[in-house]
Amino acid sequence: MIQRRLEDTISNALKRSPSVALMGPRQVGKTTLAFSISEAIPSVYLDLEDRLDLEKVRDITLFHAENSDKLIILDEIQRLPEVFAPLRGIIDKERRKGNRAGQFLFLGSASIDLLQQSSESLAGRIAYIELYPVDxxxxxxxxxxxxxxxxxxxxxxxxxxxxxxxxxxxxxxxxxxxxxxxxxxxxxxxxxxxxxxxxxxxxxxxxxxxxxxxxxxxxxxxxxxxxxxxxxxxxxxxxxxxxxxxxxxxxxxxxxxxxxxxxxxxxxxxxxxxxxxxxxxxxxxxxxxxxxxxxxxxxxxxxxxxxxxxxxxxxxxxxxxxxxxxxxxxxxxxxxxxxxxxxxxxxxxxxxxxxxxxxxxxxxxxxxxxxxxxxxxxxxxxxxxxxxxxxxxxx
Structure with missing residues (x-):
């Protein structure tokens, strides 16, 4: 097992920001890092390449309402870019309740620039991190x-x-x-x-x-x-x-x-x-x-x-x-x-x-x-x- 430097960076970002996007090519270790982080906090993990998991978040507002006390981890987020549109309202609603950080962790196999085009509505509500292969x-x-x-x-x-x-x-x-x-x-x-x-x-x-x-x-x-x-x-x-x-x-x-x-x-x-x-x-x-x-x-x-x-x-x-x-x-x-x-x-x-x-x-x-x-x-x-x-x- 090779210890990855970014684990602490991701954890700290989740303490500051309502959502974090961890981007990197396939098989680079994003899911392993996410599971490691989820051991320390209540979490729910969904793989959007799995048809059943994909259907669960078609209505992200409802899914969040049922799991509002957990960190929601969505893997292969580029499969469902339309999920970002309702997230602004969800995050702002949680902010008014005093819940300002650590709500969503997105994992994706596309570039940060490409994801940003799909998530412009989350400006100020999302942190972007790129995971490189082992250095x-x-x-x-x-x-x-x-x-x-x-x-x-x-x-x-x-x-x-x-x-x-x-x-x-x-x-x-x-x-x-x-x-x-x-x-x-x-x-x-x-x-x-x-x-x-x-x-x-x-x-x-x-x-x-x-x-x-x-x-x-x-x-x-x-x-x-x-x-x-x-x-x-x-x-x-x-x-x-x-x-x-x-x-x-x-x-x-x-x-x-x-x-x-x-x-x-x-x-x-x-x-x-x-x-x-x-x-x-x-x-x-x-x-x-x-x-x-x-x-x-x-x-x-x-x-x-x-x-x-x-x-x-x-x-x-x-x-x-x-x-x-x-x-x-x-x-x-x-x-x-x-x-x-x-x-x-x-x-x-x-x-x-x-x-x-x-x-x-x-x-x-x-x-x-x-x-x-x-x-x-x-x-x-x-x-x-x-x-x-x-x-x-x-x-």
Whole structure:
């Protein structure tokens, strides 16, 4: 059992807010967390993929009246977005009675942005939290070690069933089944009717282009569809928390800047499963190794980042680039270069880019364990330690 950091965060949010939405991809551990929380307080759990449970909350007002003394947990909430409309009245009625917090916990497998579109009437009455797959801090703590934890987590990804599988092949088989379930059941239920084979080809193409700038026309030619269709497929995968669309930092710096987003398959284990990468040696010899490591680093940093932080990348038309820009408000901006090498180095373009964006801190994440200065302003640091720096920035 891997202890998840967000359990206390969710419990505290329920003490402040009438409702909390916990979002994350399937099998990431949302239901396990909800059951753990429900052990401490009277609760009722409903899975909206179960037809009987779905019927119970068709009239949410009546269901709440019968369970007003309990925390109502609704799993797979994106199945019933119309439930949000009457909740405003229910929550406001309870507030007038003095019951101001801890009434509803929603679990969903779609993005927070997508859920917010369905729950605009709950402004000021709902807190949103995203649960990432198991990150390096959580896994290293469970394994009581760092370097082996880094490699295992990177290879398998952070879905609990994958990371805890007995063998590499068992882990890969679980991830392939996960992908098949999404393609054949979940996506057809939640999105447009896209043939599973087409979407699998699209997903695999994105893994081959991990960490590169989006070229919808090129992808469209390979799939024999229009670029507008590619963008529709991509929107769906982003909404399902399977793909990250990293936006460029485009403040006016007096230079021509690249403005296309960079695309990452968010979970490294799914990247490797789509490419049939079984073992670490297979990964280290594969062309995707650099992009896979880059995406893995980004997702781990995002897992511990405060909500006020916004991620970008920076690239000029001349090729000067920063792999990751973390912006903590107006005056705090970190430039991060991501290197798989154990002997990292950076180009002149990185230094120029740091000046362009006026970076307040400059890091190079590498595969080693030591922290040391590479120059006056640039520090080489392990992923584990940079996660600690990012987490501390939010405290």
């Amino acid at each position: 390096l801090h959580e896994y290293a703590k469970a394994e009581e070690g760092r370097q082996d934890a880094v490699n295992t987590l990177w290879l398998r990804g952070g879905f609990p069933e994958s990371i805890l599988a007995e063998t590499e092949q068992d882990s890969l088989d679980w991830r392939k089944d996960f992908i098949r379930t999404y393609l054949e059941r979940d996506i057809p239920q939640l999105g447009p009717r896209i043939p599973a084979e087409t979407l699998e080809r699209f997903w695999t193409m994105l893994t081959h282009n991990q960490g590169t700038m989006l070229n919808a026309s090129h992808l469209g030619r390979n799939l024999d569809v229009a670029s507008v269709t590619i963008n529709r497929y991509l929107d769906l995968m982003v909404d399902l928390l399977l793909i990250r669309r990293l936006k460029p930092w485009t403040r006016n710096v007096g230079k021509r800047l690249v403005r296309s987003p960079k695309i990452y398959v968010r979970n490294s284990g799914l990247t490797h499963a789509l490419l049939n990468i079984v073992a670490m040696n297979d990964l280290l010899g594969h062309p995707v190794v650099g992009g896979s490591w880059e995406g893995f680093v980004i997702e781990n940093l995002m897992a511990v980042a405060p909500s006020r932080m916004t991620p970008f990348y920076y690239r000029t038309a001349g090729g000067a680039e920063v792999d990751l820009v973390l912006e903590f408000g107006v005056n705090e901006r970190w430039a991060i270069e991501i290197k798989r090498s154990s002997s990292p180095s950076v180009s002149k373009g990185f230094y120029l880019s740091c000046e362009d964006i006026q970076a307040t801190r400059r890091y190079v994440v590498y595969s080693g364990q030591d922290t040391f200065s590479m120059s006056k302003d640039v520090k080489a640091i392990s992923l584990f330690d940079l996660m600690e720096e990012v987490k501390n920035e939010g405290q």
